[in-house]
Amino acid sequence: MPTPTVENYLKALYSLRQRIEVPLVPMGELARAVGVAPGTATLMIKRLAQRELVHYEPRGGARLTRKGQRAALDVLRRHRLIEQFLVQVVGLDWAEVHEEAEVLEHAISDRLLQRIDDMLGNPAYDPHGDPIPQASGKIAPRTLVGLDAAPPGPATVARITDHAPDFLRFIEAHGLSPQTTLTITARDPAADTITLQHPGQPPFQLGQSAAAKILVEAQ
Amino acid sequence: MPTPTVENYLKALYSLRQRIEVPLVPMGELARAVGVAPGTATLMIKRLAQRELVHYEPRGGARLTRKGQRAALDVLRRHRLIEQFLVQVVGLDWAEVHEEAEVLEHAISDRLLQRIDDMLGNPAYDPHGDPIPQASGKIAPRTLVGLDAAPPGPATVARITDHAPDFLRFIEAHGLSPQTTLTITARDPAADTITLQHPGQPPFQLGQSAAAKILVEAQ
DNA sequence: TCTCTTATTTTGAGTATTCAAAATACAGTT
DNA sequence: AACTGTATTTTGAATACTCAAAATAAGAGA
Numbered sequence: 001m002p003t004p005t006v007e008n009y010l011k012a013l014y015s016l017r018q019r020i021e022v023p024l025v026p027m028g029e030l031a032r033a034v035g036v037a038p039g040t041a042t043l044m045i046k047r048l049a050q051r052e053l054v055h056y057e058p059r060g061g062a063r064l065t066r067k068g069q070r071a072a073l074d075v076l077r078r079h080r081l082i083e084q085f086l087v088q089v090v091g092l093d094w095a096e097v098h099e100e101a102e103v104l105e106h107a108i109s110d111r112l113l114q115r116i117d118d119m120l121g122n123p124a125y126d127p128h129g130d131p132i133p134q135a136s137g138k139i140a141p142r143t144l145v146g147l148d149a150a151p152p153g154p155a156t157v158a159r160i161t162d163h164a165p166d167f168l169r170f171i172e173a174h175g176l177s178p179q180t181t182l183t184i185t186a187r188d189p190a191a192d193t194i195t196l197q198h199p200g201q202p203p204f205q206l207g208q209s210a211a212a213k214i215l216v217e218a219q
Numbered sequence: 220m221p222t223p224t225v226e227n228y229l230k231a232l233y234s235l236r237q238r239i240e241v242p243l244v245p246m247g248e249l250a251r252a253v254g255v256a257p258g259t260a261t262l263m264i265k266r267l268a269q270r271e272l273v274h275y276e277p278r279g280g281a282r283l284t285r286k287g288q289r290a291a292l293d294v295l296r297r298h299r300l301i302e303q304f305l306v307q308v309v310g311l312d313w314a315e316v317h318e319e320a321e322v323l324e325h326a327i328s329d330r331l332l333q334r335i336d337d338m339l340g341n342p343a344y345d346p347h348g349d350p351i352p353q354a355s356g357k358i359a360p361r362t363l364v365g366l367d368a369a370p371p372g373p374a375t376v377a378r379i380t381d382h383a384p385d386f387l388r389f390i391e392a393h394g395l396s397p398q399t400t401l402t403i404t405a406r407d408p409a410a411d412t413i414t415l416q417h418p419g420q421p422p423f424q425l426g427q428s429a430a431a432k433i434l435v436e437a438q
Numbered sequence: 439t440c441t442c443t444t445a446t447t448t449t450g451a452g453t454a455t456t457c458a459a460a461a462t463a464c465a466g467t468t
Numbered sequence: 469a470a471c472t473g474t475a476t477t478t479t480g481a482a483t484a485c486t487c488a489a490a491a492t493a494a495g496a497g498a
Contacts, residue, residue, distance in 0.1 A: 003484075003485090005485070026445075026446085027445075027447085028444095028446080036485090036486070036487085037486075037487055037488075038445075038446065038447085039448075039449090039486090039487075039488080039489090040485080040487070041446095042447055043486090044485085046447095047484090058493095059445080059447080059492095059493065059494070089308065089309075090308075090331070090334055090335070090338070091334070091338075092330075092334060096330065099328075100330075103327075103328070104323070104326050106326070107322045107325070107326035108323070109318075109319055111311075111315065111319075112305070112311065112319055115309055115310070115311060116309070222454075222455090224455070245475075245476085246475075246476060246477085247475060247476080255455090255456070255457085256457055256458075257475075258457075258458080258477065258478075259455080259456055259457070260476095261476065261478085262456090262477090262478090263454095263455080263456095265477095277463095277476085277477080278463065278464075278475080278476060439498100440498085442495100442496085442497085442498100443494100443495090443497105444493100444494090444496105445492105445493085445494085445495105446491100446492080446493075446494095447490100447491080447492070447493090448489100448491070448492085449488100449489085449490075450488095450489095450490100451486100451487085451488090452485100452486080453484105453485085453486080454484090454485090455482100455483085455484090456484105457480105457481085457482080457483105458479100458480095458481090459478100459480095460477100460478080460479075460480100461476100461478070461479085462475100462477070462478085463475085463476075463477090464473100464474090464475085464476095465472100465473090465474090465475105466471100466472090466474105467470105467471080467472080468469100468470090468471080
């Protein structure tokens, strides 16, 4: 029974390992992600290593063990199912649900989670297009490309990797929510922009860094 | 911003003061209600007194201040709205929702609570018939009598004061849920039972202590 | 090899909560 | 008025988490 704090460290470790493709997550990174002083992260990681949730190399960094990854996926499942529930059933704005889920994921019981999963019909993705791990810990595999790296032509938005409310509102306002299909009409490496177009609408530009946060189905 | 622990002490103080009609709640009572050792309760109450949430008389007991009562009603509101939501929207069994709400009441945001309140149409009562305090802290006043003290004749169940899952399942199985109307046909002080009857059904008995936990509208 | 910078670890200390057990106060006998 | 039982308070210690600042290690450059 990990505490909410422990769950947050595991979750952070999991997603940092996804982003940065490094064998070990350095303590500084982790501390920043969790929002604590570096020394605090070191201390906590040593405790987690004792519980065999992480593998820790002093001055090197840490990585989840299989056991730790299992626990992290469990939290992620709760988080994403709650997000989907809040949008689908409760009708909250998808820009707001991340913060809510951040807290509720540590409070929800297995029974309630199960009920929610049933109500939603075992969804595979949350409102941001993030895959929802199954109770077994399995995740539906998908190959996605950032909009910045996708070839010109038609594309279907699959996932938004930045959950900041402002960014999500921008995404929504520009019709870039998951499931939307649009056309990549041009790419300008010099200006660092790509040009997109919705059917029957004027084309518009997106900067490279914003485009990178929008993943589309790989053709 | 009280911690979950503090909220639980305030809630316990509030309901103990309802049940037992005493000016001060003794530390022993409180400790038992919160589930901690007596010394722990004393310690905590002294801290709460410093924060002006309770009035404390050493060797006498404690009672909520106006500020403390406000905070307690706030928790109670969250708890009961969550219960009503879980039964009404999520479809959980009313015997189970108490424990769920016990945890979620400390995790839910004001925004989500507001949304739930709207969805449910500002309910005045939760599934057990307990009144839901309004955001302002007001509670709809009602005069109820225990089934053990109600006069013979027709009666409408309004509130079940014992939230133990087993008892609630018993209540449900015997058609004694809130809103149900039935007839008190007899009262036997010697045998310590009262006899009830649903329209068109055979009468049945209830012991005095069980009957006391079932409140009906006072005629 | 020496030195410097930077990241990491260690140390000392604080908050919030808890318990067990010793000390104390009170109330009710006798 | 002394005695006893019970409830309460105090004390000492533990757990889980945190920070700030001092100490240390490792890599980069001279």
